[in-house]
Each structure stands twice: as C-alpha cells, then as structure tokens.
Amino acid sequence: MLIDVKGLRKAYGAKTVLDGIDLQVTEGEMLGLLGPNGAGKTTLIKVLCGLLVPDAGGGTVLGYDLVQRPSEVRSRVSLVAPTADVGTDNNLTVRQNLDFWAVVYGLRGRQRTARVDAVLELVDLRDAQDAWPMHISAGMRQRLAIARGLLAENKLLFLDEPTIKLDVEGARRIRQFVRDVNQCSGVTILLTTHLMFEAEELCRRILVLDRGRIVAAGTPAELKQMVGREGRIEAVVEGLDPDRLRAAGYDCDEGGTVRVTTRAIDAETTRLLDRVAELGGRIRSLHTQEVTLEDVFFHLTGRGLEA
Amino acid sequence: MTRLRNEIASVWSFSLREFRMWQSYRANQVMWVADILMNSLLFFLVGRMIGTGAGNLLGPYGTNYISFILVGLAVNYLIRTNLSDPFTRVARVYWGGTMDLYLLSPMSVYTPLLGLMARSLTDDYPRVLFVAGFGYLFFGARFSGVHWALALLVTLLVFVAAFGVGAISASTFYLLDLKQGTEPLQFLVQEILAGLVAGTYYPVTVLPRALQAVALILPHTYAYDALRRLLCPGADLAAPTLIAHGWLPVAPVWTDALALAVMGAVLLPLGLHLYGRGIEKARRNGTLTRWQ
Numbered sequence: 001m002l003i004d005v006k007g008l009r010k011a012y013g014a015k016t017v018l019d020g021i022d023l024q025v026t027e028g029e030m031l032g033l034l035g036p037n038g039a040g041k042t043t044l045i046k047v048l049c050g051l052l053v054p055d056a057g058g059g060t061v062l063g064y065d066l067v068q069r070p071s072e073v074r075s076r077v078s079l080v081a082p083t084a085d086v087g088t089d090n091n092l093t094v095r096q097n098l099d100f101w102a103v104v105y106g107l108r109g110r111q112r113t114a115r116v117d118a119v120l121e122l123v124d125l126r127d128a129q130d131a132w133p134m135h136i137s138a139g140m141r142q143r144l145a146i147a148r149g150l151l152a153e154n155k156l157l158f159l160d161e162p163t164i165k166l167d168v169e170g171a172r173r174i175r176q177f178v179r180d181v182n183q184c185s186g187v188t189i190l191l192t193t194h195l196m197f198e199a200e201e202l203c204r205r206i207l208v209l210d211r212g213r214i215v216a217a218g219t220p221a222e223l224k225q226m227v228g229r230e231g232r233i234e235a236v237v238e239g240l241d242p243d244r245l246r247a248a249g250y251d252c253d254e255g256g257t258v259r260v261t262t263r264a265i266d267a268e269t270t271r272l273l274d275r276v277a278e279l280g281g282r283i284r285s286l287h288t289q290e291v292t293l294e295d296v297f298f299h300l301t302g303r304g305l306e307a
Numbered sequence: 308m309t310r311l312r313n314e315i316a317s318v319w320s321f322s323l324r325e326f327r328m329w330q331s332y333r334a335n336q337v338m339w340v341a342d343i344l345m346n347s348l349l350f351f352l353v354g355r356m357i358g359t360g361a362g363n364l365l366g367p368y369g370t371n372y373i374s375f376i377l378v379g380l381a382v383n384y385l386i387r388t389n390l391s392d393p394f395t396r397v398a399r400v401y402w403g404g405t406m407d408l409y410l411l412s413p414m415s416v417y418t419p420l421l422g423l424m425a426r427s428l429t430d431d432y433p434r435v436l437f438v439a440g441f442g443y444l445f446f447g448a449r450f451s452g453v454h455w456a457l458a459l460l461v462t463l464l465v466f467v468a469a470f471g472v473g474a475i476s477a478s479t480f481y482l483l484d485l486k487q488g489t490e491p492l493q494f495l496v497q498e499i500l501a502g503l504v505a506g507t508y509y510p511v512t513v514l515p516r517a518l519q520a521v522a523l524i525l526p527h528t529y530a531y532d533a534l535r536r537l538l539c540p541g542a543d544l545a546a547p548t549l550i551a552h553g554w555l556p557v558a559p560v561w562t563d564a565l566a567l568a569v570m571g572a573v574l575l576p577l578g579l580h581l582y583g584r585g586i587e588k589a590r591r592n593g594t595l596t597r598w599q
Contacts, residue, residue: 010593052593053591086404087404096324104414
C-alpha cells in the first residue's frame with residue numbers, strides 16, 4: 001500500500017477543509033480525486049505530500065509516517081501544481097529549468113544529463129529544450145511541469161488539476177502523457193480534477209470529495225450505479241410497422257420512435273441496431289443519454305460540480 | 308557525506324540559476340555599476356567639500372576620508388545584503404509559489420535559503436570590490452594591505468553575524484506572517500539604527516554616550532571599526548573608540564572580532580532555528596506558498 005491514511009482532518013480557523021478522510025492507494029494505481037473548487041482536493045494532496053500538517057488523523061505514505069516523518073515523505077513524492085508556471089523560471093531555457101531541478105533532486109553528472117534527456121523525450125519537449133518557457137504554449141509548459149515532476153523518478157506523483165487552463169487539444173495530450181506515465185513507467189498517480197470526463201477517462205478508481213469528505217468511492221461504473229436510474233436510448237425507426245417493434249419487445253409509439261431504458265447503454269444500443277436490421281427496418285436517428293459522473297455528483301450532493 | 312555533497316550541489320545549482328537570471332537583465336547590470344559609481348562619487352564630493360578638515364575628524368581611522376567612507380560603504384553593502392536579502396528572497400519564493408516544490412526534495416529546509424542567497428555572489432558582494440576599485444582609481448582612496456589576513460577573518464565574521472540577523476529576519480516572514488509591507492527587524496537594524504549610530508558616515512565617537520551604547524548591539528559598529536582600522540592607511544590599531552574597547556585587555560580590533568564572533572555564534576543558530584520554526588508554522592497553517 002503506497003498510501004494508507006485514516007481520519008485526516010484539517011481546518012483553517014473555523015473552516016473545516018478535510019473532515020475525516022480515509023484513503024488507501026495501491027502501487028501502480030491511478031486514482032482520481034473528483035470534486036468542485038473548495039472541496040478540499042488540494043489540501044488533501046498537500047497533507048499527503050507532507051507539506052501540510054493534519055490537525056488529526058494520520059497514517060503512512062510510501063511506508064513513512066506522515067506525521068512523525070514528513071520530511072521522508074516530502075523527499076520521495078513529486079507534485080505538479082495546477083499552475084504550470086510554478087517552478088518554471090522564464091529566465092532559463094526548458095533544459096536549464098530541468099537541469100536546475102535535477103540537481104535539487106540529487107541527480108548529478110551523466111545521470112542528470114541522461115535523466116533530463118529521458119524526461120524531455122517522454123513529454124515530447126526534446127525539440128523545445130532550448131526554448132524559453134515564455135515562448136512555448138501553455139500545454140508545453142504544463143508538460144514541462146510534468147517533466148519536472150518525473151525527474152526524481154519517485155514512485156508517487158500528485159497531479160493537481162493537470163489540464164486546467166489548457167485548450168482541448170493541449171488537455172488531450174496531457175491526458176495521454178499522464179496515462180503513459182502510469183502505464184509505461186508504473187508511477188502511481190493521484191490526480192485531482194473537477195472534470196468528470198477526465199476522471200472517468202484516466203482513473204480506474206475515483207473518490208468524490210465534497211466539503212472535505214469522501215462522499216463516494218469506486219470505479220466509474222460503480223459510481224454511476226449509485227444514481228439508481230438508468231440511461232435512455234431513443235431511436236426513430238423507418239420502414240417498419242410499430243406493431244412489429246412492439247412485438248419484438250420494444251416500447252414504440254405510432255411515429256416509430258423506440259424508447260429503451262437500461263443500465264447497459266452500449267450493449268442495448270447494439271442489440272437494437274441488430275434487431276431493427278433483422279426486421280428489415282433502418283434507424284433514421286439515434287440518441288443515447290448515459291448516466292454521467294455529473295449525475296453522480298448531483299445525486300450525492302444536490303449540487304453540480306461547477307458550483 | 309553524500310547528503311552534504313547533494314546540499315552543496317543544490318546550492319551550486321541555485322547559484323548558477325541566479326547568475327543566469329542576473330545575466331538576462333542587461334539594464335540591471337548598467338544600473339548596478341552606475342549605482343556604485345554614484346555612491347562613491349557622492350562621498351568623494353562630500354569629502355572634497357569638507358576638505359582636509361575631514362581627516363582630522365576621523366580619529367584612529369587615519370586621515371583619508373574617502374578611504375574611511377568607502378570601507379564603510381563596502382561593509383554596508385556586505386551587511387545589508389546578508390541582513391536584508393534573506394527576507395526578500397523567501398518572499399520571492401512564497402509569491403512565486405515554489406517553496407512547496409523546494410520542500411518536496413531531498414534538500415534540507417535551509418538549503419533553499421542559502422541557495423537563494425547565492426544571488427548575492429553576483430549581485431551584491433562584488434559591489435564591495437567595485438566600491439574599492441572606483442574609489443582607488445577615480446577618487447583618491449588608498450587602502451592598507453598590511454593586515455589583510457585579519458581583515459579577511461573579520462570580513463568572514465561580519466558575514467556570519469549579519470547572515471544570522473538575516474535568518475532571523477527571514478523567519479519572521481512565516482513566524483509573524485509578514486507577507487506584506489516592511490519587515491520590522493531589518494528596518495530597525497539596517498535602516499534606522501545602523502545608519503544613525505553604527506558609524507557608516509562618521510566615527511561613533513561624535514555621538515552622545517547613550518547612542519554609543521546603543522551602537523554596541525549592532526554588528527555594523529564592530530565591522531566598521533575593525534575594518535577601517537585594518538584597511539585605512541595610517542589607522543591606529545590601539546586607540547579605543549567604542550565603549551566596549553575598555554572591557555577587555557586586548558587591542559580594540561580583537562574586541563571587535565570577538566564581539567562579531569559571539570554575535571555570529573548566537574545569531575546564526577538562532578536565526579536558522581527560528582526559520583525552521585517558521586516553516587513548521589506555515590506547514591500547520593497552510594501558508595508555505597501563495598498557491599493554495
């Protein structure tokens with residue numbers, strides 16, 4: 001177990017930010033911390049990094065006691081802040097920035113050069129190594145920040161909102177890099193996001209955080225099941241008598257619109273398409289409405305994620 | 308041993324980065340030279356206005372007012388840097404959001420403080436040499452090299468004592484939560500007391516006795532006195548000037564050195580301890596960096 005903490009509490013004055021967090025993370029996992037702004041995601045990450053002292057609770061990170069030996073934890077984890085510019089010096093080139101941090105992380109000589117080369121390659125910044133950070137795109141700067149986080153070759157990487165402020169393409173590339181780092185390098189990643197689809201796309205397990213408490217945990221599918229309602233398929237069918245569709249077991253109105261409610265959208269959609277083809281009809285339009293993590297969050301908290 | 312090597316390598320890495328940053332601001336370098344030149348010129352003109360009369364006021368520090376003032380100016384650069392810069396460097400790290408990242412490394416919590424001070428190697432400490440150089444080349448300053456080894460030792464003691472005050476000053480950033488405005492310790496010591504009573508521009512003997520007593524708490528006072536005696540031509544090593552010079556049966560310059568050594572031995576560990584306490588307080592309050 002890389003992270004094993006129980007009962008973490010943290011308050012700033014009268015405001016409780018973390019309210020009894022229990023968390024276990026296994027090696028190689030990519031865990032998503034999902035929650036709106038102010039849910040306590042960054043505070044939780046900082047506590048787990050050893051940057052913040054919890055008011056109560058404790059446990060181990062990488063086998064080191066979080067409260068008794070925070071410096072051991074701090075020296076063995078990596079963190080990428082939500083703002084890529086944190087830790088990036090505009091007066092140094094991309095490579096010089098990484099060189100600086102490599103020494104800080106204890107790398108020297110050829111080992112340092114080789115590691116900087118490796119992370120530049122990994123985040124696809126080799127061609128931009130001599131560029132000034134202010135002259136590269138926001139997405140590239142974020143990749144530079146991730147490269148810095150990977151320099152130390154730590155087993156545990158915290159990514160705090162890694163795609164925030166990026167355009168669609170930039171965010172997509174970052175997600176791809178994050179996936180590669182987890183799958184190819186075996187780095188355990190704890191990722192915070194307030195984007196449902198990002199958590200769903202990257203993480204096998206998601207914790208939903210709201211007002212300092214974990215209100216749900218599980219795989220995306222498990223979380224969706226919590227909503228207790230089903231997804232919907234709506235298809236307009238041509239060239240078939242509605243009675244034949246009804247005889248095939250579908251709810252169909254006189255206009256030929258078929259409605260299906262199901263927990264297995266993909267399988268049911270495929271079955272409907274096959275059945276209509278078998279009966280000799282064709283689909284004019286198809287609309288599916290899945291249960292989303294947004295629905296999950298609303299179901300659990302009564303509020304939207306952007307709240 | 309590996310740990311120590313890594314800490315030294317980190318400080319070196321900071322030095323290199325700070326040098327590259329300093330290099331990238333060309334205008335700063337011109338202003339830097341102009342500032343030193345103007346300061347030297349200012350005191351040269353004051354010295355000319357006073358004429359030879361100034362030499363008679365210098366007491367045991369010889370007769371060359373330009374030498375007297377430029378040694379003071381150089382020492383002031385050195386002390387000001389070590390005393391004032393730690394706070395501003397910690398503030399820079401806080402506002403830049405990088406303190407978290409520095410702590411998430413194998414470095415000790417003190418290494419970034421030392422590393423950031425490396426900026427002074429390019430920006431501040433060379434001013435001392437430039438002041439002396441300008442003074443010598445253009446303004447008639449002359450320096451004695453007879454006691455260079457002792458002068459070097461005293462400079463080292465000044466360096467440590469001033470950095471001790473600087474570390475205490477830096478600790479207030481987190482300990483007293485002084486994120487905005489002026490840091491009171493450096494303001495009181497450097498901006499108020501040092502200029503008034505330590506003898507930057509005139510010997511402390513011209514001050515009322517009460518102010519001479521206040522001067523004894525400042526490292527500046529001993530630094531000016533010792534280094535002027537050691538570097539100004541014709542200076543007298545034996546004549547007492549400070550109240551403290553009567554307390555020990557040794558030459559004034561050794562009293563100065565001892566006072567600086569005691570200050571360094573007390574203030575530096577105290578400063579580092581308080582700085583560490585400040586970091587721990589910030590870890591509890593969540594105020595290590597601006598980024599939350």
